[in-house]
Amino acid sequence: xxxxxxxxxxxxxxxxxxTVTRRQDDVLALSRQLHADPELAYEEHRAARRITDLVExxxxxxxxxxxxLPTAFTATAGSGDLVIGICAEYDALPGIGHACGHNxxxxxxxxxxxxxxxxxxxxxxxxxxxxxxxxxxxxGKVDMLRGGAFDDxxxxxxxxxxxxxxxxxxxxxxxxxQVGYTGRAAHAAAMPERGxxxxxxxxIAQVAIAAYRQQMRPGAVVSGFVxxxxxxxxxxxxxxxxxxDCRAVTHEELRELQARVRACFEAGALATGAExxxxxxxxxxxxxxxxxAMGRSYLAAARALxxxxxxxxxxxxxxxxxxxNVSHHVPxxxxxxxxxxxxxxxxxxxxxxxxxxxxADRAVLDGGLAMAWTALDLATDPDHRTTLLSRLxxxxxxxxxxxxxxxG
Numbered sequence: 001x002x003x004x005x006x007x008x009x010x011x012x013x014x015x016x017x018x019t020v021t022r023r024q025d026d027v028l029a030l031s032r033q034l035h036a037d038p039e040l041a042y043e044e045h046r047a048a049r050r051i052t053d054l055v056e057x058x059x060x061x062x063x064x065x066x067x068x069l070p071t072a073f074t075a076t077a078g079s080g081d082l083v084i085g086i087c088a089e090y091d092a093l094p095g096i097g098h099a100c101g102h103n104x105x106x107x108x109x110x111x112x113x114x115x116x117x118x119x120x121x122x123x124x125x126x127x128x129x130x131x132x133x134x135x136x137x138x139x140g141k142v143d144m145l146r147g148g149a150f151d152d153x154x155x156x157x158x159x160x161x162x163x164x165x166x167x168x169x170x171x172x173x174x175x176x177x178q179v180g181y182t183g184r185a186a187h188a189a190a191m192p193e194r195g196x197x198x199x200x201x202x203x204i205a206q207v208a209i210a211a212y213r214q215q216m217r218p219g220a221v222v223s224g225f226v227x228x229x230x231x232x233x234x235x236x237x238x239x240x241x242x243x244x245d246c247r248a249v250t251h252e253e254l255r256e257l258q259a260r261v262r263a264c265f266e267a268g269a270l271a272t273g274a275e276x277x278x279x280x281x282x283x284x285x286x287x288x289x290x291x292x293a294m295g296r297s298y299l300a301a302a303r304a305l306x307x308x309x310x311x312x313x314x315x316x317x318x319x320x321x322x323x324x325n326v327s328h329h330v331p332x333x334x335x336x337x338x339x340x341x342x343x344x345x346x347x348x349x350x351x352x353x354x355x356x357x358x359x360a361d362r363a364v365l366d367g368g369l370a371m372a373w374t375a376l377d378l379a380t381d382p383d384h385r386t387t388l389l390s391r392l393x394x395x396x397x398x399x400x401x402x403x404x405x406x407x408g
Contacts, residue, residue, distance in 0.1 A: 007122075009380060016115040016372045020365055023058075023114050027368065028361050030054060031107035035355045038092030041134035044071040047090040048131055051075075051110055055129060058114055067147025072140055073131035074149060075113070078120025082385060083392075084375045085128045085153035085330065086112050087323065089135045089160075099352040100136065101161020104363050108159050108337065111368025116375055123379040128153060132322075137176075139283035139322040145329060145398045154388040155294060155331045155378055158323060159367035161355070162336035163345060165309035167299045169336075171288035172219065172247040173254040174320035176281040179205075179224075179265055181274040185238035195236030198274045199229045202240045205268035212260055219249040219317065220257050243281070247320060251286040251328075251401045286324040286401040290314065291331040293384065294374060298335050301373035305366050309335070319346075328401040331388060333374070337367040 020027075034047050048064070048071045056062045060075040088109035089102045098104075113129040120127050130149060133140035144150065181202055186195030209222055216222075224244030230237030246261055248254040262278065269276040295311075302309035323334045339359035344350035354360060378384045 009376060012119060012123075012376050012380070013373055015119065016376070017369060019115045019118060020111055020369050020372075023111070024365055026054060027107050027111045027114070027364060030110060031103045031361065031364050032356050034090055034103035034106060035098050038097040039090075040094060041091045041137040042069070042071060042140070044090050044133050047071070047106070048073055048133070051088060051090065051106065051131060055110065055113060058117065060113070060117065060129065067144045067149055069133060069140060069143055071131070071133040072144055072149070075129040075131070077113070077117035077127045078125050080120060080124035080126050082124055082379055082389060083126040083128050083152045083154050084116070084378065085130055085150060085156040086371060087130050087132050087141065087156060087158040087326070089132055089158065091134055091136050093136055093347065096347075096349045097352045098355050099349060100346045101351070101355055101360070102135070103355055104161040104337065104339075104360055104367070105158060107364045108367035108371070111364060112371035112375070115368060115372035123376070125375070125379050134282070135322055137282055139285060139325070141322040142283035142285070142325045145325055150326060150330055150398070153330050154392045155291070156326050157294065157298070157333045157371050157374065159335050159337040159371060160321075161346070161360070161363065162338050163341050164338035165302060165307050165336060166312045167302070167309055167333070167335040168290055168295050168314055169312035169316045169318060170290065170314050171324055172221065172249065172317050172320045173251045173285060173287045173324065174245055174247045175254060175258055175284040177244045177246070178279045178281055179242045179244055180277040181240045181268065182277070183236065183238050183272065183274040186236045188234045188236055192236060196238070196273045197236050198240040198272075199237040201268035201272040201274040201276070202226060202229065202242060203268070204271050205265045208264035208267050209261060212264060216257065217248065217253050220253065221245075221247040222257070222261055249287060249317065251284070254284065283322065283325070284400070285320045285322050286328050287317070288321060288324040288334055289327040290333050291327075294331060294333045294378070295335070297374045297377040298333055298370055301370040302335070302366070304373070305370060307366055307370075325401065329395070329398050331391065335370075337363045339363045
């Protein structure tokens with residue numbers, strides 16, 4: 001690491017910019033390929049192959065199928081003691097493709113990794129690109145945390161597509177459930193007394209949840225829809241199912257909300273005699289806790305690239321992400337990288353068509369370069385570096401977050 005203290009930061013930034021310029025055709029082609037060929041959670045085989053083939057050809061040491069996930073991977077360059085994890089997302093949404101811009105997210109992360117790789121040994125870095133499947137449903141980052149993929153990572157980062165640039169906002173903790181009631185069918189007019197109405201059980205649960213909303217903590221959200229509720233008006237429904245999400249400001253408050261909402265579903269079963277089956281879908285996501293020092297470095301980098309990036313209050317929360325779980329275990333940032341998308345927002349079919357515009361391409365390149373410059377700050381600033389390595393050395397094995405972190 002002999003040049004860390006002697007190589008001017010401006011020169012290091014220029015070298016990463018030169019690398020991005022040389023590789024921009026590759027990373028923009030990757031973004032467009034991901035966009036044109038969307039794959040759903042845990043099924044992103046072609047996306048993972050495209051990314052790993054690209055970085056392996058660039059000299060990265062690639063391990064595919066990590067943590068027993070066929071579409072997860074790690075790719076490393078360098079052998080320094082400071083391991084910077086760059087998370088690549090590449091899953092899409094059912095029916096509407098990359099309406100959350102994960103083609104931009106993933107390609108930007110690849111851009112950052114390629115930009116840093118030539119400098120890794122010079123700066124005492126290990127650049128670790130983590131292919132993280134199933135952010136939209138399931139939570140591949142949580143699987144990879146449990147599997148040890150982040151154990152050596154001192155700091156983690158990614159950018160996320162959005163209508164505008166922002167740094168520092170948080171997200172809501174979330175859990176997802178599949179709910180089912182099983183009753184007993186009967187003729188609705190001739191012998192209704194012999195039936196057990198599963199649809200009524202669901203109705204009672206929904207009324208109970210609606211009544212509970214007045215007492216929910218601020219920021220809590222319960223949302224869902226009935227996926228099946230009967231087959232004929234003259235038959236007492238014997239089976240009713242629904243999908244429900246619970247969101248809360250912190251993981252601790254999520255546990256409280258889950259208990260109360262579960263009681264509402266149990267009330268439907270108790271009132272009607274139907275049997276309740278409540279099954280968790282995927283991993284619970286924790287609230288996002290962004291590292292302030294890393295966020296300041298990223299904000300300065302984005303502005304130096306001419307982007308109108310805004311520093312957001314951490315109390316502002318939007319959506320949910322499994323990067324929240326990473327941020328409870330590893331110092332992390334998750335800035336939004338913006339591009340023109342008209343009047344639409346993420347998770348809208350219209351957002352999908354903006355994902356390969358010139359502005360989206362610029363977001364890929366700028367997002368990747370801003371992350372690379374943030375990593376340069378972490379590597380070359382003695383205070384940043386010492387703090388991250390000290391925290392890594394004393395960090396406990398990954399555990400599910402259960403309490404609200406202290407402010408700081």
